Amino acid sequence: MVEIKNPEQIAKMREAGLVVAAMHAACAEAAQPGVSTKELDEIAAKVLADHGARPNFLGYGGFPGNICTSVNDVVVHGIPDRETVLASGDVISIDAGAIVDGWHGDAAITVFVGSGHRPELLELSRVTEESMWAGIAAMRRGNRLVDVSKAIEGYIRRQPRPSSGKYGIIEDYGGHGIGSAMHMDPHLLNYVDRRRGKGPKLVPGLCLAIEPMVSLGTPRTHVLDDEWTVKTDDGSWSSHWEHSVALTEAGPLVLTAPDGGRAKLAELGVEAAPDPLG
Structure with missing residues (x-):
């Protein structure tokens, strides 16, 4: 069943979302050449502790990190470690989550490390x-x-094709409901599969983690022997962006964006809901 939240619960999710935003800000600033992904994980852990929040990734199904650090052809679920050291030209997805009073936030950003990035990677992101x-x-x-x-x-398909020939919309992973757990119904595809029907109606109190994952090649992936790290089958590099969003009586509220999504949604002609935290 799809969990519907009341305004007080959405306010708690907004608190968790702001912790996630702070984790991203700190990790993005630190993602420089010579920094290991384990160091980024330690920075994220400190942000969580400073805000009195708990990680929702650490221990989830046995996952060993506070964040997922997915570099270059790793699409999602990269495990932070000392051996993976960032280099100029790398692209890293930092997927972070937090729990505040039992309510979850989850978001991901794509960060460019150093300089010398191919224009098609910038466009992919x-x-x-x-x-x-x-x-x-x-x-x-x-x-x-x-x-x-x-x-x-539709947005992805309307864009000019990259030099690789196509954008691969990752098929095996997608968005999800979020609230009293990190992953909940409904599962959200990043493409239309008419065999699945139209899905549930969007009603106030519904919260989704919306997270497209796109590669410069195939949409197909495989999982490494660590049972977590997901790579593209053809070695093409990828990008991953995610926000947790609540639909309220007043419209969408982007729980993991510092401004609640107000500025970006205004560009798209949509009014964001008021921030319950002021």
Whole structure:
């Protein structure tokens, strides 16, 4: 069943979301050449402790990190370690989560390390992030879950093709409900699969983690022997962006964006809901 939150519960999720935003800010600043992904994990742990929050990744299904650090052709679920040291030109997805009073926040950003990045990688990240925002803008009362999927896929398909020939929308992973647990119903595809139907109606109190993952090649992936790290089958590099979003009576509230999504949604002609924390 889909969990519907009341305004007080959404306010708690907003608190968790702001902790996630702080984790991202600290890790993005620290993601420099010569820094290991384990050092980023330790920075994230300190932010959590400073805010009195708990990690929702650490121990989840046995996952050993506070964050996921996915570098280059790793799409998601990269494990932080001392051996993976960032170099100039790398691209890293930092997926972070926090729990405040039992309520979850979850978001991911793509960060460019150092300099010398190929223009097509910069464009890949832009396309992935903008497709996420297109999905967020589709979180409107009266829409259905498939409308979010359609908005994400539609944005990506409308973009000029990269030199690799195509953008691969990752098929095996997608967004999800979020609230009293990190992963909940409904599962959100980043493309339209008509066999799955239209999905549930979007109603106030529904919260989704909207997270497109896009590669410069195949949409297909495989999991490494550590049973976590997900790589593209063809070695193409990827981008991953995610926000946790609540649909309220007043519209969407981006729980993991510092401004609640107000500025970006305004660009798209959508008014963000008021921030319950002021």
